[in-house]
Amino acid sequence: MKPRIIALAATASLFGLVACTDQYGNPTMSRTQQGAIAGAAVGAIAGATRDEDKNNQGQDAVKGALVGAAAGAVAGNILDRQAAALEQSISNPNVQIINHGSYLQVIMPEGILFATDSAAVSGPAQNDLYAVARNLNQYPNSRVEVIGHTDSTGAAAYNQDLSQRRAQSVAGILSAAGVNSGRLVAVGRGESQPVASNDTAAGRATNRRVEILIRPTQ
Secondary structure (H helix, E strand, O other): OOHHHHHHHHHHHHHHHHHOEOOOOOEOOOHHHHHHHHHHHHHHHHHHHOOOOOOOHHHHHHHHHHHHHHHHHHHHHHHHHHHHHHHHHOOOOOOEEEEOOOOEEEEEEHHHHOOOOOOOOOHHHHHHHHHHHHHHHHOOOEEEEEEEEOOOOOOHHHHHHHHHHHHHHHHHHHHHOOOOHHHEEEEEOOOOOOOOOOOOHHHHHHHOEEEEEEEEOO
């Protein structure tokens, strides 16, 4: 099978993921199904390009697609289950849990975590972080990035330092709750990655947040 044909087949599979949305752009397939299709596309390319004898690339592409589909489906199913478990265990409705298909994103607004200009996590928020820790221990095959963000009020250097301290505070609670510290990375982004306009109070409140990114390692 020619590389161009393989590439076209893989591209068609990936476009199939995009096509499986409703009129509002929301996915109509589960992450398990999406993972299977994406895994099949990647597996087909890998199977064809790693062929050593160059005589049966078609068969190798098919085998690669099957293996990739199975692996993708398993990874997608695990993330589906982990996201559902997180949603059930976290009590604060302002915490967002987003399943991106290849990783989970937990967004915790500053207002539920910290007092103004403080890096000390509030008592109620600690309960939710312990729930996150229990979930991480239940699903141990992942790398966890804790990322602090601020708005643009004040000096950039101060905001960078505050975001770093806040990320470390959250990571410290996860570690104290039993998450292996080797899985945890704490990073401050300061005001550099806003998700809303800093020109309004509501936008600034949205930008002040800590994100926990859960990335499967296998």
